[in-house]
Amino acid sequence: PLVDGEPIVLADSAKDFADRIKELLQDDIKRNRIAESGYRLVTGNYGWGRAAKILHEALQATEPTN
Helix, strand or coil: CECCCCEECCCCCCCHHHHHHHHHHHHHHHHHHHHHHHHHHHHHHHCHHHHHHHHHHHHHCCCCCC
């Protein structure tokens, strides 16, 4: 679930997009907050640790029971 400003910036037109980028270039705090939030989203949901956990759970679910 993505919300505008955390961890993504959304825009409906090319002008809005350019304005949002300009805003981020001028606001170090906001830019860093969005960057950190995006990093946490990606590493938490799509990183190797998450992929390994999903694979491990899938393998456990296919183990034969005696």
